[in-house]
Amino acid sequence: MYLKLSYEIRDKYLRKDMLPTIFCPGCGIGSVLQYTLRAIDELGWSKDEVVWVSGIGCSSRVPGFVDFDGLHTTHGRALAFATGIKMARPDLKVIAFMGDGDTAAIGGNHFIHAIRRNLDVTVILINNFTYGMTGGQVAPTTLKGLRGTTAPYGSFENPFDIAELAVAAGANYVARWTVFNYLQGINSIKKALQKKGFSLVEFLSPCPISFGRRNRMKTAPELIKWYNKITVPISKAKKMSPEELEGKIIIGEFVDRDRPSLDEEYEEYKKRAKKMMGWE
Amino acid sequence: MIIRGDEPEQIDLLKKLYPKGNYFMQGDEAIAYGAIFAGCRFYAGYPITPASEIAETMARELPKVRGYYIQMEDEIGSIAAIIGASWTGLKSMTATSGPGFSLMQENLGYAIMTETPIVVVDVQRSGPSTGQATKGAQGDFFQARWGTHGDHPIVAISPISVEDSFWETIRAFNISEKLRIPVVLLADGVIGHTREQIRIPDPEEVEIVYRKLPKNEEEAKYPFGDVDGSLIPPMPLFGHGYFTHVTGSTHKETGLRDVYTPEVHIKLVNRLHKKIEKHEKDIEKWEEYFTDDMEILVISWGVSARPSLGAVLKAREEGIKVGLFIPKTVHPFPGKKVKEFAKRVRAILVPEMNLGQLILEVQRYVNDDIILKGVNKIGGVPLTVEEILREIRGV
Numbered sequence: 249m250y251l252k253l254s255y256e257i258r259d260k261y262l263r264k265d266m267l268p269t270i271f272c273p274g275c276g277i278g279s280v281l282q283y284t285l286r287a288i289d290e291l292g293w294s295k296d297e298v299v300w301v302s303g304i305g306c307s308s309r310v311p312g313f314v315d316f317d318g319l320h321t322t323h324g325r326a327l328a329f330a331t332g333i334k335m336a337r338p339d340l341k342v343i344a345f346m347g348d349g350d351t352a353a354i355g356g357n358h359f360i361h362a363i364r365r366n367l368d369v370t371v372i373l374i375n376n377f378t379y380g381m382t383g384g385q386v387a388p389t390t391l392k393g394l395r396g397t398t399a400p401y402g403s404f405e406n407p408f409d410i411a412e413l414a415v416a417a418g419a420n421y422v423a424r425w426t427v428f429n430y431l432q433g434i435n436s437i438k439k440a441l442q443k444k445g446f447s448l449v450e451f452l453s454p455c456p457i458s459f460g461r462r463n464r465m466k467t468a469p470e471l472i473k474w475y476n477k478i479t480v481p482i483s484k485a486k487k488m489s490p491e492e493l494e495g496k497i498i499i500g501e502f503v504d505r506d507r508p509s510l511d512e513e514y515e516e517y518k519k520r521a522k523k524m525m526g527w528e
Numbered sequence: 529m530i531i532r533g534d535e536p537e538q539i540d541l542l543k544k545l546y547p548k549g550n551y552f553m554q555g556d557e558a559i560a561y562g563a564i565f566a567g568c569r570f571y572a573g574y575p576i577t578p579a580s581e582i583a584e585t586m587a588r589e590l591p592k593v594r595g596y597y598i599q600m601e602d603e604i605g606s607i608a609a610i611i612g613a614s615w616t617g618l619k620s621m622t623a624t625s626g627p628g629f630s631l632m633q634e635n636l637g638y639a640i641m642t643e644t645p646i647v648v649v650d651v652q653r654s655g656p657s658t659g660q661a662t663k664g665a666q667g668d669f670f671q672a673r674w675g676t677h678g679d680h681p682i683v684a685i686s687p688i689s690v691e692d693s694f695w696e697t698i699r700a701f702n703i704s705e706k707l708r709i710p711v712v713l714l715a716d717g718v719i720g721h722t723r724e725q726i727r728i729p730d731p732e733e734v735e736i737v738y739r740k741l742p743k744n745e746e747e748a749k750y751p752f753g754d755v756d757g758s759l760i761p762p763m764p765l766f767g768h769g770y771f772t773h774v775t776g777s778t779h780k781e782t783g784l785r786d787v788y789t790p791e792v793h794i795k796l797v798n799r800l801h802k803k804i805e806k807h808e809k810d811i812e813k814w815e816e817y818f819t820d821d822m823e824i825l826v827i828s829w830g831v832s833a834r835p836s837l838g839a840v841l842k843a844r845e846e847g848i849k850v851g852l853f854i855p856k857t858v859h860p861f862p863g864k865k866v867k868e869f870a871k872r873v874r875a876i877l878v879p880e881m882n883l884g885q886l887i888l889e890v891q892r893y894v895n896d897d898i899i900l901k902g903v904n905k906i907g908g909v910p911l912t913v914e915e916i917l918r919e920i921r922g923v
């Protein structure tokens with residue numbers, strides 16, 4: 249596969265007057281953004297058919313950097329805003345760029361309901377196990393025992409597995425990778441973008457500044473090593489016992505199916521109403 | 529009219545579905561039909577008494593007029609969804625009551641900051657908290673004004689009858705579209721659930737306003753700039769190749785975020801306020817009765833306006849020189865008008881279904897040398913003509 253140079257992608261899709269980005273050295277968000285833009289580029293999508301939405305957080309700043317229509321909204325609510333956009337203009341393709349706190353804490357309810365409805369959006373999720381933007385507080389994804397500014401002695405809560413949550417809620421496509429699985433990542437994003445209905449591509453993404461630093465992993469390479477230690481490919485995981493999987497994070501493609509999406513269902517609903525009521 | 533570009537077809541559709549004439553309906557239904565006549569084609573909401581009938585009517589009617597209805601998971605999501613739909617160009621509305629209106633406040637601020645036209649209906653009920661959930665009240669006067677955080681302008685309209693609910697909803701949409709600002713319709717559970725006769729007009733009789741779109745690429749570059757001196761920027765819609773960035777954070781005229789330059793924030797927030805002041809004439813609306821020779825003035829709003837009028841008419845029969853002023857647009861409050869009136873009367877009475885809210889606005893425009901007195905009632909039962917008349921006689 250021919251990979252375009254990064255600057256080609258940058259010049260084609262980013263807003264020059266917003267650069268440089270705010271991302272810290274070693275942050276994974278920029279890489280995931282690049283994967284997403286490459287996926288769009290490889291699919292040959294035109295910029296005016298895509299709308300980006302986000303909430304609040306480091307990850308959510310992405311729509312401000314890309315030269316597309318974009319709605320940078322309130323913390324956790326991106327998918328609720330996206331519901332309005334997508335219902336009113338089903339022909340537009342909607343990408344939601346979200347953080348783990350945004351998705352699973354404050355926006356958890358919108359997340360599961362958007363999936364339940366099978367809203368036709370692609371969520372690109374930056375899971376850095378923390379609240380990056382606000383300085384590294386414990387998040388609903390923080391693994392037990394890991395530290396955050398608000399869990400100085402290590403988190404005592406059970407974490408959410410967001411990918412599993414999405415599968416259970418009924419998403420059409422769900423995959424999880426680390427930022428370092430770039431080919432798989434780009435491929436998954438391409439699949440997700442083309443998928444009608446709800447799709448999620450989650451990335452374990454290094455946040456050395458707010459998360460790593462507090463957990464003896466000050467740099468991105470240390471975080472990579474840690475990812476290697478805790479992640480298990482889904483094929484291998486299938487052969488492992490629950491005990492062996494304790495503390496591990498599964499990566500790979502979780503689900504790929506084709507249930508009807510919300511906009512398709514709504515069109516059917518209108519047809520049904522017409523028939524029932526004998527309008528026109 | 530209606531959906532821009534689809535007017536003749538939509539007018540025929542409305543005429544067929546809702547032939548002009550007299551109907552018997554609730555205030556809530558009148559709000560829903562008003563919205564449909566105003567061109568609202570997207571509704572998102574969450575059930576709550578006494579506003580659910582609006583959602584139910586919209587759910588039934590919108591599919592007939594090529595509109596979209598969705599029941600969201602909560603009120604935060606409801607207002608978010610209508611803001612999203614508005615950026616695609618559809619006129620959009622949500623409706624709720626006190627508890628839901630509280631939940632909407634953050635995104636109401638988002639709509640103000642991003643200059644998104646939407647209509648938010650608050651069918652006020654008796655609070656605080658779940659209070660008397662099924663009973664009407666007028667306790668959200670200041671929540672509508674100051675419920676969301678930060679310095680912000682707002683427009684809020686309060687209808688006084690079922691028929692008025694129809695027309696004031698249309699006016700709410702028109703102001704919202706013209707000024708690119710969310711408009712709050714402060715209805716209440718009493719009118720919302722009252723059935724009375726209303727006249728549904730021909731769609732041609734209804735004046736409808738659409739938001740201004742950019743005339744060219746150049747204008748579209750400044751979705752938050754004053755491109756034509758009106759202080760109201762044209763609104764580039766999503767999916768038209770303008771690549772518009774919309775954020776609730778402080779932004780430049782281009783829409784791009786800049787939260788560090790004080791001048792950018794000052795300029796933006798001042799323009800948001802000034803655009804309301806500049807177009808005050810398009811926003812303000814009131815009714816007044818017997819104000820020429822009055823010695824006593826009754827100022828009332830919403831559901832309390834009607835018994836106030838009844839009381840004023842009776843008092844006039846008794847020879848008492850009393851007038852009545854009913855602001856329909858309650859925010860911005862018509863303070864100048866009240867100030868003028870206050871110079872000519874010896875007493876002002878303010879009947880409302882709360883412990884004194886609008887009266888606090890009145891107070892700001894009235895000197896100490898006249899009597900200012902609230903006629904207040906809570907408990908879910910509206911004020912009666914007799915109760916207000918007694919105060920007029922006694923003042």
Ligand SMILES: Cc1ncc(C[n+]2csc(CCOP(=O)(O)OP(=O)(O)O)c2C)c(N)n1
Nearest residue numbers: 304305306307323347348349350379380381
């Ligand atoms: C209603 C509300 N509550 C709290 C905040 C403060 N806040 C901003 S970003 C953030 C957390 C972001 O974490 P995450 O979603 O994981 O994104 P990240 O910064 O890690 O990419 C919080 C709590 C806010 N903006 N709005």
Ligand code: SF4
Nearest residue numbers: 271272275306380455
């Ligand atoms: S705080 Fe963390 S997530 Fe945010 S930009 Fe820095 S490294 Fe990235």
Ligand SMILES: [Mg+2]
Nearest residue numbers: 347348378380
């Ligand atoms: Mg995070």
